[in-house]
Amino acid sequence: MKKYFALLLTLLFLGCSSGSDKPGPEPADEGKDRSVMLKALAENIIVPSYDQFKTKFDLMAEKSKAFTAKPDAQALGEFRNAWAEAYIAWERVELFDFGPAEKQTIRNFFNIYPASEAGIAANITDPTSSLEVPASYPTQGFPALDYLINGLGANDTAILAQYSTDKDAAKKLAYITRVIARMESLLGKVMSEWKGEYLNTFVSKTGLDIGSSTSLMVNGLVLHYERYIRSGKFGIPSGAMANGIPAPEKVEALYIKNMSQILAQAAHSAYVDFFNGRHAVTGEAGPGIKSYLNALGAKDSGTGKPLTESINAQFQVAAAKLGVLKPNLYEEVKTNNQAMKDTYTEMQKAVRMLKVDMTSAMSITITYTDNDGD
Amino acid sequence: MRAYLQKYTSAAPLAAFRALFGLMLAISTGRFVALGWVRELYISPRFFFPFYGFEFVKPLGESTYLLFAVCGISALLVAIGWHYRLASIALFLSFTYIELIDKSTYLNHYYFVSVLCFMLVFLPANTLFSVDARRNEALRAGQVPAWCVDSVRMIVCMLYCYAGIAKLNSDWLLEALPMKIWLPAKNDTPLIGPLFNHLETAYIFSWIGCIYDLSVGFLLWNHRTRPFAYASVVVFHLLTSLLFPIGMFPYIMIVTALVFFPAAFHQKIIDRVGRLLAFPPGAIRSAAHYRFPVWLQPVVYAIFALFFVFQITFPFRYLLYPNELFWTEEGYRFSWRVMLMEKAGYTQFTVTDATGKRQIVNNNDFLTRLQEKMMSTQPDMILQYAHMLRDHYAAHGFTQPHVYVDSYVALNGRTGKPLIAPDVDLAQQNDSFRHKSWITPFNNEIKGL
Numbered sequence: 001m002k003k004y005f006a007l008l009l010t011l012l013f014l015g016c017s018s019g020s021d022k023p024g025p026e027p028a029d030e031g032k033d034r035s036v037m038l039k040a041l042a043e044n045i046i047v048p049s050y051d052q053f054k055t056k057f058d059l060m061a062e063k064s065k066a067f068t069a070k071p072d073a074q075a076l077g078e079f080r081n082a083w084a085e086a087y088i089a090w091e092r093v094e095l096f097d098f099g100p101a102e103k104q105t106i107r108n109f110f111n112i113y114p115a116s117e118a119g120i121a122a123n124i125t126d127p128t129s130s131l132e133v134p135a136s137y138p139t140q141g142f143p144a145l146d147y148l149i150n151g152l153g154a155n156d157t158a159i160l161a162q163y164s165t166d167k168d169a170a171k172k173l174a175y176i177t178r179v180i181a182r183m184e185s186l187l188g189k190v191m192s193e194w195k196g197e198y199l200n201t202f203v204s205k206t207g208l209d210i211g212s213s214t215s216l217m218v219n220g221l222v223l224h225y226e227r228y229i230r231s232g233k234f235g236i237p238s239g240a241m242a243n244g245i246p247a248p249e250k251v252e253a254l255y256i257k258n259m260s261q262i263l264a265q266a267a268h269s270a271y272v273d274f275f276n277g278r279h280a281v282t283g284e285a286g287p288g289i290k291s292y293l294n295a296l297g298a299k300d301s302g303t304g305k306p307l308t309e310s311i312n313a314q315f316q317v318a319a320a321k322l323g324v325l326k327p328n329l330y331e332e333v334k335t336n337n338q339a340m341k342d343t344y345t346e347m348q349k350a351v352r353m354l355k356v357d358m359t360s361a362m363s364i365t366i367t368y369t370d371n372d373g374d
Numbered sequence: 375m376r377a378y379l380q381k382y383t384s385a386a387p388l389a390a391f392r393a394l395f396g397l398m399l400a401i402s403t404g405r406f407v408a409l410g411w412v413r414e415l416y417i418s419p420r421f422f423f424p425f426y427g428f429e430f431v432k433p434l435g436e437s438t439y440l441l442f443a444v445c446g447i448s449a450l451l452v453a454i455g456w457h458y459r460l461a462s463i464a465l466f467l468s469f470t471y472i473e474l475i476d477k478s479t480y481l482n483h484y485y486f487v488s489v490l491c492f493m494l495v496f497l498p499a500n501t502l503f504s505v506d507a508r509r510n511e512a513l514r515a516g517q518v519p520a521w522c523v524d525s526v527r528m529i530v531c532m533l534y535c536y537a538g539i540a541k542l543n544s545d546w547l548l549e550a551l552p553m554k555i556w557l558p559a560k561n562d563t564p565l566i567g568p569l570f571n572h573l574e575t576a577y578i579f580s581w582i583g584c585i586y587d588l589s590v591g592f593l594l595w596n597h598r599t600r601p602f603a604y605a606s607v608v609v610f611h612l613l614t615s616l617l618f619p620i621g622m623f624p625y626i627m628i629v630t631a632l633v634f635f636p637a638a639f640h641q642k643i644i645d646r647v648g649r650l651l652a653f654p655p656g657a658i659r660s661a662a663h664y665r666f667p668v669w670l671q672p673v674v675y676a677i678f679a680l681f682f683v684f685q686i687t688f689p690f691r692y693l694l695y696p697n698e699l700f701w702t703e704e705g706y707r708f709s710w711r712v713m714l715m716e717k718a719g720y721t722q723f724t725v726t727d728a729t730g731k732r733q734i735v736n737n738n739d740f741l742t743r744l745q746e747k748m749m750s751t752q753p754d755m756i757l758q759y760a761h762m763l764r765d766h767y768a769a770h771g772f773t774q775p776h777v778y779v780d781s782y783v784a785l786n787g788r789t790g791k792p793l794i795a796p797d798v799d800l801a802q803q804n805d806s807f808r809h810k811s812w813i814t815p816f817n818n819e820i821k822g823l
Contacts, residue, residue, distance in 0.1 A: 032558050032571045206562040209619075241734055296558055297573075300789040301549075302818060310789065352720050352782040356790045360718035363559035367743065 031287075031295025034206045034214050040277065040287040041217075042194070042202055046096050048280035049270075050191050053089040057187060060086040064180050068173040071163035073156060080149050084259060087142045091266035094228065095274060098220035099202055099213075100193035106186050107228070108134070113143035114250050117151075120144055124168060124175045131182050140179050143253070148176055151255030210367055218289075218364050222354045225271060230347040233264045237333050238340035248333035260329035264322055272315045289358075298361035307361055311353050318346040379675070381520040382663055384637030385502045386644055388523050389455075391633045392499035395490065396453025398629055399465070402622045403446035412438055415479055416472070419742050423477035423749070423758050426805055431474040444468045452494065455504020459495075466491035477755060478748035482712050483623035486533060490630070492681070493529065496674050497522050498664045503644045507657040516660035525678060526633050529685065531591030536689050536710035538587030543822030545700075545715075546584065550576035551786040552716035553583075560617050586610055594634040607631045618713065695809050700785055701793070701816040703752050704809060719750030719783035719793065725763055727772040735763060751783050753794065753813050760800035777801040788818060 030036060060082040067075040090110060097107055109131070119139035123129045131140050138144070152172075153159040163169050205213040231241060232252070239246035253259040273280075277288020285291075290308045298307040321343040325332050332340050359366055406412065416438045424431055434441055445468040451461035470488045473479070500506045501515035545551040550573065557570035557579065569575045586606065593603035611624035632640075641659070648658035666674055692705030699706060700715050723735040737746045740762065749755040760777040767775040776799040784790035791814070794800070798812040 032561055034562065208559045244732055297554075298787065301787060302789070307789070352790060356718045356720045356782050356784045360716055360784045360790075361555060361787060363555050363716070365747075 031291055034208075034292070035203050037277075037287045037289070037292050038206070038213050038217075039203045041274070042199055044279045044286050045274055045277070045288075046093075047194055047199075049093050049096070050187075050194060052280060053086070053093045054187065054191065056082070056086040056089040057183070061180050061184060064176055067163075068177055071160060071169075071173065073160060076149065076156060076160060080256075083142070083145055083149060084256070087146075087253065087259070087263060088266045090142060091263050092270040092280075094267065095221060095224045095271055097224055098216040100190040100198055102216070102220060103193075104186055104190050106190050108137045109186055110141040110183060111143065111252075112137035112141065113146075113232075113252050114138065114254055115143035115147045115151075117147060120147060120175070123178075124171050127171065127174060127178065131178070140182060144179055145176070146253050146255045148172070148179075150257075208362070208364055210365065214362070215364050215367075218359060218362065219367055221271075221274070221289075222351075222359065222366060225347070225354055226351045229264070229267055229271065230344060230351055233260070233267070233329075234340055234344040234347060237329060238337050238344055239333075240341045240344040246333050246337055248330045251329040251333065254330060257330065258327040261322070261325045261327045261332070264329070265319075268315075268319055268322055272312070272319070275311070275315070293358065293361060296361060298357075307353075307357055311350065311358065314346070314350045314353055318343065318350055321346050379519065379521060382517040383520040383523055384641065385498070385516055385518040385660075385664065386637045386640035387633055387635065388497060388499045388518060388526070389502040389504065390640040390643055391526060391630070392455065392458075392494065393453050393503060394629045394632065395494075395626075396449050396451075396465075398622070398626050399449035399469070399487065400446055400453060402626070403442055403449055405622065407439070407442055407446070412442055414742070415744070416475055419476070419745060421740055421745070421759070421762050422475055423745065423755050425474055425477055426754065426807070428474045431471060433475050438472075441468055441472060445472065455500040455506050458500035458504060458506050462491065462494045462499075466495050476745070477752075477758075478742075478745040480707055480748075481623070482710055483620070483626065485708055486710075487626070489529060489685075490526070493525060493678075496677060497526070498666075501662075501664050502660065503648055503653070503658060508653055511656065514656050514660045515662040515664035517663045519664070519666075521678075523633070525682075527595060528682070530630055530633065531595065532685060533710050534587050534591040537712050538584055538589075539823055540709070540711045540714055541580070541584040541587060543820050545786050545820050546580050547822070549786070550580045552714070553577075553579045555716045555787055556618070563616070583610075594631060597636065600634060604631060604634070614713075620713075697809070697813065698816040698818070698820055700820055701783075702810065702813050703754070715786055717751045717783065717785050718790075719747075719781060720790075721746075721750045721756065721782075722780045723760065723763055724778045724780070725767045725772060725775045726778070727767075727775045729773055731772050731775075733767065733772075740766070750781070751793070753810050754805060756781065756794055757800055757803060757805055757810070760803075764801040775801060785816075786820075791817075 060079070063075070063079040063082040067079040069075075093101075094107055094111060101107065116138040119136065123131070123136070123139050130136055149159065152162045163173055166172070202213045205211075208215050235241040237247055237251045251260045252263050273283075275288065276290045277286045278284065279286055290312075293308050294306060299305060300307065300310065321339070325339055325343065326336070329340065355366060416433055417435060419433075422433050444464055448461045448464035448468060451457055452465055466488065469484075469491055473484045473488060498515065498518050501513060501518060507514045541547070546553075553576040554573065557576050559570075561567045561570040563570070590603055590607060590610075593599040594607070596603075608628055611627050614620060615624040644658055689709035692699045692709070695702065695704040697704075700717070721737065723737070725731075725733045725735060737749075741749060741759070749759050756779060760779065764775050764777050778796060778798070779794050779800060780796055781793040782790045783793040793814060795812045795814055800812070803810075803812060
C-alpha cells in the first residue's frame with residue numbers, strides 16, 4: 001500500500017512538474033477565451049494601475065492644498081515633486097482609453113499639450129469659464145499644472161511671487177484648486193465605473209464586433225500608441241510628421257524641462273507591460289494580448305516566428321532609441337533631432353505591426369479615424 | 375442545340391423567381407436607405423473610386439436618394455410584374471449605376487444581382503403571375519423556352535462552382551486560412567462557440583465549404599439530390615450569416631436557389647398566392663407558349679451567348695498576370711472570389727515637389743474609413759488615390775507633385791510587408807489592364823488555381 005502510494009505521489013509529482021515546467025501552450029480554449037483575458041487585464045492591470053495613480057494623485061492634491069494655503073518655496077517643491085510623480089503614474093493609465101475613460105474622455109482633460117498659456121490666463125481671470133468644452137482641453141490637467149508651477153516665472157522666486165505678491169495671486173491659487181478638483185472628479189467617475197458595473201460589462205462583452213470589449217480595447221490601444229506615444233511625444237515635436245518643421249515647444253511637460261523623456265519612457269513601458277499582460281503590482285506576466293495572440297497561433301508563416309516576439313522585439317528597438325535620449329526632449333529636438341526622428345521611425349514600425357499584423361491576426365477592425373499630422 | 379432552343383418548359387419557376395427576387399431587392403434597397411448607408415457611402419465621401427473604364431459614372435450628391443428610389447420602386451414593379459420590361463431595365467441600370475459609383479463598396483453579391491437583373495431584362499418573366507399578365511391577355515403564357523429558366527440556373531451554378539474553384543489553393547485547403555483566423559473570433563457564439571477554438575474545425579469548414587461550393591449547383595440541378603442540396607444551401611448560408619457580416623447575400627441565395635425546384639412546386643405557390651390576390655385563372659396557369667418577337671430572337675440569342683462566354687472566361691483573366699493574385703488583386707473582382715482572404719493594410723502617402731515642399735498625408739482628410747481600409751490593400755485603388763492627391767496638391771501650391779506611398783499589407787496571417795515600391799512616383803503611373811510593375815513581388819507562394 002505504501003509503495004503504491006509512493007508511486008502515485010511520484011506520478012502526481014511528475015505530472016505536475018511536466019505540466020508546470022513549460023509555461024507554453026495552455027489548453028486551446030483557455031488561451032483563446034477572451035473573457036479570461038479581459039478579466040485578467042481589468043483585475044490585474046487596469047484597476048490596480050488606477051489605484052496606484054490615485055495614490056499619487058491624492059498626494060499631489062494634498063500637496064497642492066498645502067501650497068495654496070501657504071505658497072512658499074518648500075510647499076512649491078513638495079507640490080512639484082508630487083505633481084511629477086502623479087504625472088508619471090498617469091502615463092501608466094492613459095493607455096486605458098476605452099470604456100469609462102473613453103466615455104469621460106478623461107485624456108482630453110488630463111493631458112492635452114502644449115498647454116494654452118492664453119487660455120489659462122483667461123480662465124484665471126474668469127473663474128466661471130467652462131472647463132468642459134474642447135477649447136478648454138489645453139487649459140487644464142497635468143500640462144496646465146506644469147505651466148502653473150514651472151512656467152509662470154523664470155525661477156522659483158519669480159514663480160512664488162506670482163502666488164504671493166501678484167495682484168491676481170489669489171485667483172491663480174484658486175485656479176490650481178479648480179484644476180485639481182476637476183481632475184479629481186473625472187478620475188473618481190472613471191474609477192467608480194471600473195470598480196462597479198462596468199467591470200462585468202467589460203468581461204462579458206466577449207465578441208469582436210464593433211462595440212465589444214476586445215475591439216474597443218484594441219482600437220484604443222493602437223490609437224494610443226500611434227497618436228499619443230508616436231505622434232504626440234515624438235512625431236509632432238520633431239517635425240517628422242508635418243513638413244519636417246520641428247516644433248520643440250510641443251513636447252510634453254515643456255516647462256519643467258527635464259521630464260519629457262521620462263514621461264515618454266513611462267508611457268512606453270506601461271504599454272509594453274500591458275501588451276505582455278504584466279500584473280501592475282507583482283509584475284508577473286498573466287493572460288493578456290500576448291497570450292491571446294500566442295493561443296491564436298499568430299506567427300509569420302515564412303519564419304515561424306511568433307508575432308508577439310516580433311512585436312516585442314520592435315518595442316525593444318523603439319525603447320532603446322527612446323532610452324538614450326536626454327530627459328529634456330525640447331533640447332533634443334533643438335540639438336539632436338535626428339535621434340528624435342529615429343525614435344519616431346522605430347515606433348512607426350511598431351504601429352504597423354499593431355495596426356495591421358496584430359488586428360488582422362485577431363480579426364478585429366480598426367474603427368478609429370486617425371487625425372494626426374495636421 | 376437547335377432542338378434545345380425549341381424546347382419549352384413551364385413559366386412558373388421564372389415567374390416565381392422574378393417575384394421573390396424583386397421583393398428581396400426592394401427590401402434590400404429599403405434596408406440600405408434605412409441604415410443610412412446612402413449618405414455614408416455615396417454622398418458624404420469627398421472622393422470616389424470609379425471602376426476602370428467606367429469613370430463616367432459620377433456620384434450624384436443628394437440625388438443619390440432619387441437613384442435609390444428608382445431602384446427600390448423598379449424592384450417592386452419587377453416583383454409584381456407591372457410594366458415589367460421597363461421596370462427591369464430601370465432596375466438593372468439604377469442598381470448597376472449605384473454599384474459602379476465607388477469601388478470600395480464592391481461586393482460579389484452586388485455583382486451577382488446586377489448579372490441577374492441584366493438577364494431579367496431579356497427574359498419573359500412576366501408572362502404569369504404578374505400585373506402585366508393580368509391586364510394583358512395576349513401576354514399570358516404558361517410555357518417559356520427552356521433556356522430561359524436554365525440560364526438563370528446556369529448562372530447560379532457558375533457562381534457556386536467558380537467560388538469553389540477559387541478555394542482550390544494551398545492557403546484555403548492546406549493552411550485552413552483565413553478560416554483559422556476568422557473562426558476563433560467567434561468562439562463566444564452560444565453552443566457552437568468552443569468548437570471554433572480548434573484547428574480541426576477550421577479545416578473542416580474550409581474543406582466542406584470548398585466541396586459544397588464546387589458541387590451544390592449540380593446537386594441542386596439533379597432532382598434526386600435536390601432536397602438535400604437545398605437543405606444544405608439553407609444551413610450553409612444561415613451559418614455564414616451568423617458568422618460573418620455579409621448582409622442580405624445569404625437570404626438572396628436561399629431564395630434564388632429555389633429556381634432549381636420543379637415547375638409543380640412553383641405552380642403550387644403561384645396558384646395559392648394568385649388565388650389569394652384574386653388573379654384570373656389565365657394569369658396563373660396558361661397553355662400558351664411565349665414567343666420572342668421574330669426580330670428580337672436572334673439578338674437575344676447573341677446577347678446570351680456572348681454573356682455566357684464572358685462569364686465563363688472573365689474570371690480566368692487573372693492567369694494573364696504574373697505574381698500572386700491575392701497579393702496584386704489583378705483580375706480579382708467579378709470572379710466570384712468570396713471570403714477568401716484576411717487582408718489588412720496601412721498606407722502613408724508623402725507628396726513632394728521640386729521646390730522642396732513635402733507633406734505627409736492624413737488619409738482621413740480625404741477618405742472614409744471604409745475607403746481607406748479598401749484602398750490600403752488594393753493596388754489599383756492606391757493608384758487612383760495617389761492621382762487624386764496629385765491633383766489636390768497641384769491645386770494647392772505644389773508644382774507637379776510627386777506621390778509616394780509607404781505601404782504595409784498582411785495577407786492571410788503572413789507578417790505585413792510593402793505592397794507598393796516605396797520609391798515609385800505614383801503620380802507618373804497610369805492605370806490600365808496591364809500588369810502594374812510597381813507592385814512589390816509577393817515572395818511567397820500560394821499554390822493552386
